[in-house]
Amino acid sequence: MTRRYDPSEFEPRWVQVWEEEGLYRASEDPADARPRFYALDMYPYPSGDLHMGHAEAFSGGDVVARFRMLQGNNVLHPVGWDAFGLNAENAAIKRGADPKIWTYANIEQQAASFKRMGMSFDWSRRLASSDPEFYRWTQWLFLRFFERGLAYRKNAPVNWCPKDQTVLANEQVIDGRCERCGTPVERRDLTQWFFKITDYAQRLLDDMDELTAWPERVITMQRNWIGRSEGAEVTFTIQETGEEITIFTTRPDTLWGVTFFVFAVEHPAVRRLAELAGTWDAVRPLVDEVRATSLVERDAVDTTKGVSLGVHAVNPVNGEAVPCFVAPYVLMEYGTGAIMAVPAHDQRDFEFARAHDLPIKIVIEPAGEGVDPETMTEALPHEGRMVNSGPFDGEGSPASIAAVTAWLETEGRGSAATHFRLRDWLLSRQRYWGAPIPIVHCPSCGEVAVPDDQLPVLLPDDVDFQPGGESPLARHPTWKHVACPSCGGEAERDTDTMDTFVDSSWYYFRYCSPGYGDGPFRPEDVERWMPVGQYTGGVEHAILHLLYSRFFTKVLHDMGMVSFVEPFPRLMNQGQVIYDGASMSKTKGNIVEPMPIVERWGADTMRLVMLFAGPFEDDIDWKLIESPPDRRPGVTSWLGRVFTAVGDAVERGGAAEPEALRRLRHRTVKGVTEDLERFRFNTAISKLMVLTNEIRSALDAGDGALAAAEVLVQLLAPFAPFAAEELWRVELGSAASVHTSAWPSFDRTAASEDTVTLVVQVDGKVRAKAEVPATLDEEGALEIARGADGVRRALDGREVVKEIVRAPKLVNFVTRH
RNA sequence: GCCCGGGUGGCGUAAUCGGCAGCCGCAUCGCUCUUAAAAAGCGAGGGUCUCAGGACCGUGUGGGUUCGAAUCCCACCCCGGGCACCA
Numbered sequence A: 001m002t003r004r005y006d007p008s009e010f011e012p013r014w015v016q017v018w019e020e021e022g023l024y025r026a027s028e029d030p031a032d033a034r035p036r037f038y039a040l041d042m043y044p045y046p047s048g049d050l051h052m053g054h055a056e057a058f059s060g061g062d063v064v065a066r067f068r069m070l071q072g073n074n075v076l077h078p079v080g081w082d083a084f085g086l087n088a089e090n091a092a093i094k095r096g097a098d099p100k101i102w103t104y105a106n107i108e109q110q111a112a113s114f115k116r117m118g119m120s121f122d123w124s125r126r127l128a129s130s131d132p133e134f135y136r137w138t139q140w141l142f143l144r145f146f147e148r149g150l151a152y153r154k155n156a157p158v159n160w161c162p163k164d165q166t167v168l169a170n171e172q173v174i175d176g177r178c179e180r181c182g183t184p185v186e187r188r189d190l191t192q193w194f195f196k197i198t199d200y201a202q203r204l205l206d207d208m209d210e211l212t213a214w215p216e217r218v219i220t221m222q223r224n225w226i227g228r229s230e231g232a233e234v235t236f237t238i239q240e241t242g243e244e245i246t247i248f249t250t251r252p253d254t255l256w257g258v259t260f261f262v263f264a265v266e267h268p269a270v271r272r273l274a275e276l277a278g279t280w281d282a283v284r285p286l287v288d289e290v291r292a293t294s295l296v297e298r299d300a301v302d303t304t305k306g307v308s309l310g311v312h313a314v315n316p317v318n319g320e321a322v323p324c325f326v327a328p329y330v331l332m333e334y335g336t337g338a339i340m341a342v343p344a345h346d347q348r349d350f351e352f353a354r355a356h357d358l359p360i361k362i363v364i365e366p367a368g369e370g371v372d373p374e375t376m377t378e379a380l381p382h383e384g385r386m387v388n389s390g391p392f393d394g395e396g397s398p399a400s401i402a403a404v405t406a407w408l409e410t411e412g413r414g415s416a417a418t419h420f421r422l423r424d425w426l427l428s429r430q431r432y433w434g435a436p437i438p439i440v441h442c443p444s445c446g447e448v449a450v451p452d453d454q455l456p457v458l459l460p461d462d463v464d465f466q467p468g469g470e471s472p473l474a475r476h477p478t479w480k481h482v483a484c485p486s487c488g489g490e491a492e493r494d495t496d497t498m499d500t501f502v503d504s505s506w507y508y509f510r511y512c513s514p515g516y517g518d519g520p521f522r523p524e525d526v527e528r529w530m531p532v533g534q535y536t537g538g539v540e541h542a543i544l545h546l547l548y549s550r551f552f553t554k555v556l557h558d559m560g561m562v563s564f565v566e567p568f569p570r571l572m573n574q575g576q577v578i579y580d581g582a583s584m585s586k587t588k589g590n591i592v593e594p595m596p597i598v599e600r601w602g603a604d605t606m607r608l609v610m611l612f613a614g615p616f617e618d619d620i621d622w623k624l625i626e627s628p629p630d631r632r633p634g635v636t637s638w639l640g641r642v643f644t645a646v647g648d649a650v651e652r653g654g655a656a657e658p659e660a661l662r663r664l665r666h667r668t669v670k671g672v673t674e675d676l677e678r679f680r681f682n683t684a685i686s687k688l689m690v691l692t693n694e695i696r697s698a699l700d701a702g703d704g705a706l707a708a709a710e711v712l713v714q715l716l717a718p719f720a721p722f723a724a725e726e727l728w729r730v731e732l733g734s735a736a737s738v739h740t741s742a743w744p745s746f747d748r749t750a751a752s753e754d755t756v757t758l759v760v761q762v763d764g765k766v767r768a769k770a771e772v773p774a775t776l777d778e779e780g781a782l783e784i785a786r787g788a789d790g791v792r793r794a795l796d797g798r799e800v801v802k803e804i805v806r807a808p809k810l811v812n813f814v815t816r817h
Numbered sequence B: 001g002c003c004c005g006g007g008u009g010g011c012g013u014a015a016u017c018g019g020c021a022g023c024c025g026c027a028u029c030g031c032u033c034u035u036a037a038a039a040a041g042c043g044a045g046g047g048u049c050u051c052a053g054g055a056c057c058g059u060g061u062g063g064g065u066u067c068g069a070a071u072c073c074c075a076c077c078c079c080g081g082g083c084a085c086c087a
Helices: A007-021 A052-070 A086-095 A099-117 A132-147 A197-210 A216-226 A252-257 A269-277 A280-292 A347-356 A401-411 A500-504 A523-529 A544-558 A594-601 A603-612 A634-652 A659-677 A681-700 A706-716 A721-731 A778-787 A789-795
Strands: A036-041 A074-076 A151-161 A166-168 A186-195 A228-238 A244-249 A260-263 A307-314 A321-326 A338-341 A384-386 A414-420 A439-442 A446-449 A481-483 A490-493 A534-538 A571-574 A577-579 A755-762 A765-773 A799-806 A810-816
Touching: A007 A099, A007 A603, A007 A721, A036 A052, A036 A523, A052 A074, A052 A099, A052 A534, A052 A571, A052 A577, A052 A594, A052 A603, A052 A659, A086 A099, A099 A594, A099 A603, A132 A151, A132 A446, A132 A500, A132 A544, A186 A280, A197 A216, A197 A228, A197 A544, A216 A544, A228 A252, A228 A401, A244 A252, A244 A338, A252 A401, A260 A307, A260 A347, A269 A280, A269 A307, A269 A321, A280 A307, A280 A321, A338 A347, A401 A414, A500 A544, A594 A603, A603 A634, A603 A681, A603 A721, A634 A681, A634 A706, A634 A721, A659 A681, A659 A706, A681 A706, A706 A721, A755 A778, A755 A789, A765 A778, A765 A789, A778 A789, A778 A799, A778 A810, A789 A810
Parallel strands: A036 A074, A036 A534, A260 A321, A534 A571, A755 A810
Antiparallel strands: A151 A166, A151 A186, A228 A244, A228 A307, A228 A414, A260 A338, A307 A321, A439 A446, A439 A490, A481 A490, A755 A765, A799 A810
């Protein structure tokens, strides 16, 4: 008798059996000759239970892991939690909960949900970044960066809420106001820790060659983020003082078009020059205003804003003295904090010049007639023939950039230079729930590293979370007071904690050596498993997490701890799960949760709904694919038909398999294998449905379909692991798991089509079709085409002037009419 | 503004070395079974017209290349994402 499909009966059972059998434990047995494969999912953030985004991402990652396992790999598929972070601390502030208890409770819930979903994790390697035995090594790594000069302190602005007396993360600033109390946020300068990622800017670009299977857009996003610009640094001289000010430009060929000069408000020379020129009273309000503007509001600055400094800068290429200004449109963070302004060829400079009635000088003539600077309404493109440019008159631009740069160098007026948009990574957070920065500030010794044997610097448990004043660690009565590790005198701990991105920059190394006590990981373990075979996660981490992880890996490489320079050569991004065009959120009240679906219809259904909805990398709009709560989802009905079909095929036993089914079986193995290699889960599932339908037809016709049923169950295993296991072990009677069976192979000849459809067109329109042998030659195709009914009719009274023959698939008669 | 994606039935999608547009599903409609419903099963379906053979139209819009275009080229419209005073 065939069985009704009832996942609630067998899914929980297999969760338990798999755990008892240790089915998904990666093997460290040296005798295990299978190739190793590291299937990694971005570790989740434990706020609440799993959401739809997790269901989507981890379903895809699990398919990859299971597919590799079935293909005979020794698979490492670990899981852990990105457990530090602001959510836990906010929960503590809001409901007086302990962040640790809140976090670990969520982790337990997510872990249980993952198990119920049938994720093939190796639970023995589970970790949480808030575990002291994990953050001990986060701190250890920080100290290695510190020793190498890659971690340093400097002044940097933060978002500050004057009412709550606290630092806010950028996400906590909504429309320039504190999300909690609505007070306008201010900018404050604090001394903070940075990682010197800018030292690695060029390598982060160069090593992109090794990212062999990254989505192109992620590479582009990182490239834009790093923002390499080539150009020249040119030194101007302040006429009134003789001091030299260097600027950076990507267009040194426009140097002859400079008509004024602009400083960023933060430029160190501004105050001195303004006081000297007697303009400080006019300059100061602008400087104060910009410095008080919150970081978030600094977008969209008015290009016309700025004040005169009252001094002049001498252009080194022609000796002209041009007026200097201070303006917010020039950034201290990029280039040198001062610019040469070429209003004729730069839109911002143009707008500023118009607003301040400054001259505009064209130095690159566009093709066609001349342009009058008086009547220009926007900056001209900097492409064309150079004019008014001294020795370079008549040269082409931008072709002359290299020549101009070389000339500047020989004249001693400048040099080639490269600048990056990338800035150093600000890693300190004035927050409680993170890894404490293991530094002690000593009045006599300065910044002193906590010795390795005193790690971890543990977070204290008894902390007041209410906002106000300094960060919770700074307010703790005793925690920060320690003896200086160097001189033994009274000293204070650094009270900042690390950005959670520090934890996530190295957690994947730790999976290779769970429990290792002599370092963050055992180098031999990492060499065995890494680089990661396939990394899966959301595109929201396209820049920060992935860039930081690449940076960490390069530093570890330079420390001699790993041999490779890229941790994740292959990356797969899933799309987002949204609802009715908008992201799901509590405030919108449109959250759909995966676990109720798992409870009602089974984990296999939840996985299949996600994977069949569309291409993995595309967003899923749940509104468009959801079925009413009490209606069986389509994929569930399909699993029901699979159960019936497999049961019937077993009952039918060894009856002969029809040739058409045999061929389809091989074609399906080929197709699904190829689809899985390219993460095309939706088309793979579609092919499995086709095979199911064909098996059912064969059985209806009284034929046998046992071989096809077996193949179907195996191919189903990565997508619907429970149903496949139940059918494999119970219906098909195997003692061992389907998940350790060998992925079926296919016969190339059998997988090819034996007949094809010959399409006959007249003037490009289909007039007849015929089933023909795949081996049909041109003559044969023509003969069949000429004889076809619809063709004869369409050709009636027309003269065929050309015959296009693509045997065996197509014949096109072209007529004169 | 610049840089990427994308636009195909009522819906999710499939088909891109140019060669049958709409595979596989969802929803819908009809039928079978049933006292009934559910479940299950079978069947229909891009649009318009139709002497019921078929004809014409159809992959965002308009052009182009080609025997032949969802696919290639040009221009434009719309949607999504990234970057954005980066000198």
